[in-house]
Amino acid sequence: MTNDFDVSAFAVQFQKFLDTMSEIAERPDRDAFESELGRHLGASPRSLDPVRQEFPQWRWVDVDTALDSLSATQVLRGVVPAGDPDGLSEILSNQYGNYSLGSVDRKALPSGPGEVKHVATNAIRLVKIDGEPVIAFATEADSPNQEGSIAVEVLSADPAVSRGVLSRIDAHVREQSALRLQVVSFVASHYGSEHGDIRFHPRPQISRGDVILPEGSLKRIEASVLGVSENAAALREAGQHLSRGILLFGPPGTGKTHTVRYLLSRAADTTAIVLNGDSLGHIRQASEAARELGRAIIVLEDADLVAADRDFSEGERSILFDVLDILDGLAEDADIAFVLTTNRVGVLEEALALRPGRIDLAVEIPLPDLELRRRLFARYGNSLPFTERGIEQAAEAAAGTTGSFAKEAVRRAVLNALALHEDVADTHLITAVNALVSEADELRDAMAQDAEDHELSEED
Incomplete structure (x- = not known):
């Protein structure tokens, strides 16, 4: 009997079978998402189109809170690997079997002074809204519209329901923002994105008596x-x-x-956004947030930096012009105050001259005169046994100093008394004032000499 069985051919085919079975065993179930989401929706999710909206990166906490509010009983399933998919369509197609269901990843983000919220960054949420099954998904996504945005997608069997849920999320983000009535600042992103991160600050607690300015200045402000x-x-x-x-x-x-x-301490019913240093470039984000939050104060400290520094310019146009344009473009009923501070008002003159009327009030905060210095020393030394004569002498000796000088002089007086194991007295205050004035003079002389040496070096 002739044996036609080819052992070699069988071995080749059997090895192919084993390789295929091994590949199938190791490959994630591409239908896992469709199966679970389909059971929830009552329809194949691949046949449905999600609706999508993008929010700035700093809105992560607000977006996550809005999603949490959709339902008290919602199921969260994580997409693994986290941070890769751009949206639900990519996850559902799972063309290369890259994604699988897994644990939910969370990231701690600031949500108030000393508070954080653990935001779900890869969660598909299965919820029911008024009895209608809905899927919601939020993820970080780069897009042509805004770099480093948060993409929110909603999917249901009824497109009208999807749009309604997304509108509900958007309204919650705007109306229930974690920024509302807080004091916050934008800080440069760790990843160099133009959208800054948010930092929360305790609201200052400063009384009117702690602000010592020339007569009438504070009242006008x-x-x-x-x-x-x-x-x-x-x-x-x-x-x-x-x-x-x-x-x-x-x-x-x-x-x-x-x-x-002091203004921020008085405005407890107002959101305050403070920009300084590198964060001055985030004026657009700050003004956008202020428009949404309603009543707001936007503080730009050292505004001369954005007027003079090329790093804060777009081509030949300074960001300060954008600030003034934003002021001009605000709705008339927008209760938003821009408060700019500067050490060099001359740097701002060109921009302000080209945009007349954008600054409603300009107030000089000068070096304190004798009477103001006396009030400053009395204020900072009010808990110490200084006499009126001692306060007067200190004020006279501190001619030409700044408003912060008196506070440091009182502190130095207390330190001197402690070092000598004595009760603090007028003599310690006068000694401290004279020493600080002398140190300031020496520093100015050294800086002048250094500038002169540098100029001579450049000439050489």
Whole structure:
């Protein structure tokens, strides 16, 4: 009997069978998403089109809170690997078997002063809205619209339901923002994105008596920043605009930032956004947030930086012009105050001259005169046994110093007394004032000499 069985051919085919079975065993179930999501929706999710909206990166906490609010009983399933898919369509097609169902990844993000929220960054949410099964998904996504955005997608058997749920999410993000009534700042992103991260700060607690300025200055500032908000309803009824720009200018250390902190302490019913240093470039994000939050104060500290530094410019146009354009473009009923501070008002003159009327009030915060210095020493030394004569002598000896000088002098006086194991007295205060004045003179001389040496070196 002839044996036609080819052992070699069988071995080749059997090895192919084993390889195929091994590949299938190791490959993630490409239908896992369709099976579970389909059971929830009652329809094949691949046959449905999700609706999508993008939010800025700094809105992650607000987006996650809005998604949590959709239902108290929702099932979260993680997409593994996290952070890769651009949306539900890519996950559902799972063309190369890259994605599988797994655990939910969370990232701690600030949600208030000293508070964090653990945001779900890869979660598909299975929820029911008014009895209708809905799927919601949020993920980080780069898009042509805005770099580093948060993409939110909603999927249901009824497109009208999907659109309604997405509209509900958007409204919650805007109306229930974690930024509302907080003091926040934008900080440069770790990844170099133009969309800054958010940092929350405790609201300052400064009394009116702690702000010592020339007669009438603080009253004018309060009227412009706080008074407009207090009379917002009447001003709107009279057809008057609410948006305004206020400029505080003067030498360093005279109390500009201290004055701003006082305004923020008074405005507990107002969101405050503070920009300084690298974060000055985030003025667009700040103004966008302010528009959504309603009543707001946007503080730009050292605004001369955005007027003079090329790093804060787009081509030949300074960001300061954008600030003034934003002021000009605000709706008349927008209760938003821009408070700018600067040590070098001359740098701002060109921009302000080209945009007349954008700054409603400019107030100089000068070096304190004798009477203001006396009040400053009395304020910072009010818990110590200084005499009126000692306060007067200290004020006279501190001619030409800044508003912050008195606070440091009182502190130095206490340190001197402790070092000598003595009760603090007028003599310690006068000694501290003289020493600080002398040190300041020496520093100025050294800086002048260094500048002269540098100039000679360049000439050589």
